Amino acid sequence: MGMILCATRGGEASYPTQDAVIALAKEQGDELAFLYVADISFLNQTAAPMVVDVESRLEKLGQFQLVMAQERAAEQDIIAQAFVRTGQLRAELVAVAEEIGATLIVMGGSLGPDAAFENSALHVFAADLQTETGVEVRILGSND
Amino acid sequence: MKRSVLYGLAVVGIISLVGGIWWLLAQPTEGGYGPAFFISTSIFVLVFAAISLRWMHETAAALLGAAAVWLVHYIGGTYFPALHIIDFEESMAFVDWNVIWLIMGMMIFMAMFSETGAINWISFRTFRLAKGNAWLLVMSLVILTAVLSAFLNDVTAILLLVPLSIEIAQTVGIHPFAFVIPEVLASNIGGAATIIGDPPSTIVGSHIGLSFVDYLVNMAPIAILCMVPFLIIISLLYRRELAGAKDQFSSALMARLEADAQITDFPLLRKAGLVGLLMMILFFTGDYFGGIPPSVIALSGAAILVAWVRPDMHRMLHEVDWTTLIFFISIFVIVGGLEATGVITWIAGIIGDLAGDSLERATVLMVWIPGVASSIVANIPFTVAALPIADFLTATIPGAENGVLYWALILGADLGGNATILGSAPNIVAVGLLSQAGYRLGFGRFMRDGVPVAIATLLLATVWLLVRY
Numbered sequence: 245m246g247m248i249l250c251a252t253r254g255g256e257a258s259y260p261t262q263d264a265v266i267a268l269a270k271e272q273g274d275e276l277a278f279l280y281v282a283d284i285s286f287l288n289q290t291a292a293p294m295v296v297d298v299e300s301r302l303e304k305l306g307q308f309q310l311v312m313a314q315e316r317a318a319e320q321d322i323i324a325q326a327f328v329r330t331g332q333l334r335a336e337l338v339a340v341a342e343e344i345g346a347t348l349i350v351m352g353g354s355l356g357p358d359a360a361f362e363n364s365a366l367h368v369f370a371a372d373l374q375t376e377t378g379v380e381v382r383i384l385g386s387n388d
Numbered sequence: 389m390k391r392s393v394l395y396g397l398a399v400v401g402i403i404s405l406v407g408g409i410w411w412l413l414a415q416p417t418e419g420g421y422g423p424a425f426f427i428s429t430s431i432f433v434l435v436f437a438a439i440s441l442r443w444m445h446e447t448a449a450a451l452l453g454a455a456a457v458w459l460v461h462y463i464g465g466t467y468f469p470a471l472h473i474i475d476f477e478e479s480m481a482f483v484d485w486n487v488i489w490l491i492m493g494m495m496i497f498m499a500m501f502s503e504t505g506a507i508n509w510i511s512f513r514t515f516r517l518a519k520g521n522a523w524l525l526v527m528s529l530v531i532l533t534a535v536l537s538a539f540l541n542d543v544t545a546i547l548l549l550v551p552l553s554i555e556i557a558q559t560v561g562i563h564p565f566a567f568v569i570p571e572v573l574a575s576n577i578g579g580a581a582t583i584i585g586d587p588p589s590t591i592v593g594s595h596i597g598l599s600f601v602d603y604l605v606n607m608a609p610i611a612i613l614c615m616v617p618f619l620i621i622i623s624l625l626y627r628r629e630l631a632g633a634k635d636q637f638s639s640a641l642m643a644r645l646e647a648d649a650q651i652t653d654f655p656l657l658r659k660a661g662l663v664g665l666l667m668m669i670l671f672f673t674g675d676y677f678g679g680i681p682p683s684v685i686a687l688s689g690a691a692i693l694v695a696w697v698r699p700d701m702h703r704m705l706h707e708v709d710w711t712t713l714i715f716f717i718s719i720f721v722i723v724g725g726l727e728a729t730g731v732i733t734w735i736a737g738i739i740g741d742l743a744g745d746s747l748e749r750a751t752v753l754m755v756w757i758p759g760v761a762s763s764i765v766a767n768i769p770f771t772v773a774a775l776p777i778a779d780f781l782t783a784t785i786p787g788a789e790n791g792v793l794y795w796a797l798i799l800g801a802d803l804g805g806n807a808t809i810l811g812s813a814p815n816i817v818a819v820g821l822l823s824q825a826g827y828r829l830g831f832g833r834f835m836r837d838g839v840p841v842a843i844a845t846l847l848l849a850t851v852w853l854l855v856r857y
Contacts, residue, residue, distance in 0.1 A: 254558075255826020286820030290813045291446035291715035291768075296502045296547040302824055304648040305551045309825060311644045312558065 246274040246347035251337055253280065254309025259316070261352030264384040266317045266324075268350070277325040277344055278313045280306035281336045299330050334373065341377050349373065349381045421730070422470045424460075428725040431456050432773070435722055440765040440810065447711040450718035450769070454479075457725040474721075474728040482724025483717050486594040486683045492713060493686025494584055497667070498544050499707040500693055501660040505652035507536065507548040512649030515556050522560060522633035526567060526626065527619060529553055533571040534578030534615060537814075538608075539668075542579035542586050546572060546814040550821045552649060559641045561634040564827055566626045569837045572818045573806050577618060577845060579814075580802035581611035583682055586812075587716075588762075588771040588801035592794050593682075595775050600671035600682050606795055610852050614803065617844040625837055656697060663693045716768070723772045732773070736780035747787045751853050754778065754793045758800030759846045763807030763838075771801045792857035799849040807842035809834045 250265040252258045262278075269276040282302035310326035317324040325344070329336040341349055351370060366383060374381040435453035439446045457473050464471035474482075514532060518525035529549070536545035550568055557564040579586030583593035583603040593603045651657055667689035674680045694704065726732050739757075743750035754774075761770050778797050782788040805812030809819055809831055815838075819829045 253824065253826035256563075257828075258826050282824060286823065287817070288445055289442060289820070290543075290816050291450070291712050296498075296544060298547055301547070301551045302821075305554060305821075305825055308555045308558070308641070308644050308648065311640050315638060315640055 246272065247344055248272075248274050248276050248348045248350055249279060249337070249341050249344060249346035250276065250313075250350040251279045251281065251333065252309070252313055252352065254306075254312060258313075258352050261350070261384050262313050262316050265350045266320050266322050268384070269317075269322050269324075270320055274347070275325070276317060276322055277327060277340075277346070278310050279327045279329065279337065279340050280310050281333045282306050282328065282330045283333065284330070303328050303330060334369070334376075337373060338377055341379055346377075346379050349377065349379050350384050351381065352384065421734075423468070424471055424473045424729045425731060425734075427460055427464075427471065428457065428473050428722075428729045429731050431460075432722055432726055432731075432769075436765060436769055439769065445711070446766065447715040447718070450715050450722065454718040454721040457722055473725045478728065479721045479724045482727065483720040484591065484594050486681050487590050488683075488713055488716055490584065490590060490594065490681075490683035490686050491716065492708060493683060493688075493690045494541060495708050495712070496690035496704065497660070497664070497686065497693060498540055499704065500656065500697060500699065501540075501664065502544065502548060503653060504657035504660060505650055506657055506661075507545075508552045508649040509651045511549060511552045511556070512646065515645075520560070520633065520635040522562060522630040523623065525556070525560070526570060526622070526630060529556075529567060530570045530574040530619070530622065531615070534574040534581075534611075537575040537578035538581040538585045538611070541584060542575040542812070542814045543817055545575050545578075546817050546821075550818055551825075552645075554822065554825045554827075555641075555645050555648060558825075559637050559645055562629050562632065564822060564825065565829065565833070566629040568818055568822055569829070569834065570622045570626070572814050573618060573622070573838060573841050574615070575814045576802055576806045576812050577611055577614050580614075580798060581608045584686070586802050587768045589798055591768070591771050592775060592778075592798045596791060596794055597679075599674045599679055600685075601675055606791075607798065610799065610849055613852065614845040614848055617848060618841050621840050621844060622837070625840075659696050660693060663689050663696070666692070719769045719772050723769070723776075726773060727776055732776040733780065736777040739777055740781055740784055743781065743785060745786060747785050747792065748854055750781050750785050750788065751792055751796050751857070752850055754781070754796035755800040755846060755850045755853065758797055759804030759842070762801045762804035763811045763842060765810070767801045767805050767812055771797065774801075790857050792853055795857070796849075796853055799853070800846065803845045803849060804842055806845070807835065807838045809838075811838070811842075 248265060248269050250262070252262060265276065268274070282299065282305070284298050284302065287298060306328040307326070310328065314324050314326055327340050329340065337349065351366065370381040370383055431453050435449050438444055438449035443449070457479070458476060460471055461473040461475060510532065511529065514528045515525060518528060533545055533549055536549070549571060553567040553571060554564045557567040576586065580589055581604070583589055583598060583600055589603070589607070667685055670677070670680065670685045670688070671682065674682070674685060739753060743753055758767070758770060758774055774797055778793045782791070782793050805815070809815045809829070815834065822829050
């Protein structure tokens with residue numbers, strides 16, 4: 245039995261990927277884990293006062309997004325684990341993949357204006373990640 | 389042979405250029421249009437461009453600009469007196485320390501208050517009270533955002549409210565834009581209501597020595613009035629989305645939402661609430677106590693809370709956002725350079741010519757120039773630079789001594805910031821928060837809502853200023 249790790253941010257653009265990875269886990273009989281990585285680097289764009297603990301608020305937001313993903317999985321009789329981390333997506337993906345012994349890493353393809361990555365950048369990212377972790381990285385829910 | 393001729397010509401050209409610049413710099417300058425005039429203008433324009441086009445962090449750009457002003461003054465000025473822009477001591481006189489201390493005091497208070505979880509608790513109660521009525525829910529959250537922006541500050545209100553609003557929107561099955569964009573627009577309107585709500589309000593209010601109440605009685609009525617067209621526009625723009633809200637919610641999501649909206653520290657909430665109340669009383673009665681400046685009240689509140697709560701001071705000071713304070717000080721220095729070299733007087737003269745002796749025309753110009761500018765460039769440096777122009781026009785146009793041009797500047801800078809994502813810090817922060825939940829809010833999509841709201845509120849503000857003053 246393998247372990248699939250799926251990085252997701254939530255939002256409608258991620259639903260096709262979540263559905264695809266849930267179907268894949270069901271088909272292969274693999275375990276499934278969702279990972280949300282909160283990245284607060286966007287706060288560097290302004291000098292406005294940031295006195296709120298944004299990291300902890302985003303961690304809560306991430307937990308909420310993963311509850312939604314877990315609900316989608318439960319509808320297909322899949323019990324998914326959820327991991328929330330703060331930092332850079334790549335470093336956290338590598339760390340969590342190692343921690344849970346992932347056999348497959350899944351990322352979402354670019355679907356419409358809400359997508360986090362451009363397709364070309366995503367493929368480069370996936371290839372680099374596969375080299376670094378030695379774990380197969382697959383892009384699901386993509387238009388290409 | 390050909391190459392050596394080219395080299396020779398290049399050397400002669402460079403020597404001529406350097407010599408020409410040297411000769412120009414060595415000439416005595418009459419009036420304010422010497423090299424220092426152009427260099428201080430160039431520094432300001434470059435800093436402005438770096439901030440508005442996001443070439444680098446706002447604070448880094450402003451700090452670099454301030455350093456450039458001093459380096460040109462001291463090093464260039466040693467060889468060419470025409471490069472004297474402004475020295476260190478003179479430039480410190482241009483820094484409005486009331487603004488700096490007020491922002492610092494409020495930051496310390498907010499850093500502690502935000503740890504109580506009270507704002508999220510209120511949001512969740514609002515959600516519960518709305519009982520599935522999406523329209524009522526959005527209107528309540530929007531009004532809550534406006535009020536919080538007025539009394540905390542707009543960016544803090546957005547950072548506290550938006551993550552939970554995204555969760556609420558997802559729970560009721562509505563696109564988060566229908567909650568978040570109205571909240572952001574409301575924060576910019578609400579921030580205009582008090583002297584502590586929005587940076588342009590703080591900068592202008594402090595510059596003309598207003599107390600909290602002086603500011604409030606002049607600006608709160610128009611900020612409240614602006615909420616009317618804003619709420620109408622929002623209701624129209626989102627009527628379809630709001631009609632499609634679910635009335636049955638997932639129990640797992642509700643449980644998660646409730647867990648995210650707990651009051652996390654009751655003793656701290658009690659203490660912060662009491663100190664906040666004391667600060668409010670002092671803000672409202674400050675005129676009675678010899679016109680105590682808002683900065684003194686904010687700092688005193690922060691000091692009392694720190695002494696009472698006894699937080700880890702290293703952690704506390706770490707939570708004060710020093711980049712904001714450095715940004716403000718640097719911008720004051722750069723604009724001080726513009727004033728010292730006559731740039732501001734020159735621009736004020738042009739605007740004065742456009743306005744003539746007409747207070748009405750000057751008022752319209754002072755609302756709409758900052759209004760349009762704030763939608764495309766950063767409104768803090770713009771406001772700091774526009775202040776001396778408002779001073780000049782107030783001193784020269786008959787009838788302007790009632791301060792109408794300052795109110796016009798505040799309203800233009802605050803309300804104009806609603807037009808585009810770049811217009812104000814809350815917009816930028818909200819875009820980042822949305823992206824963290826997988827929703828990319830683009831420039832055009834924001835403008836669809838922001839432009840009509842900005843135009844309607846600027847129009848209303850213009851009419852109100854012309855009628856009232």
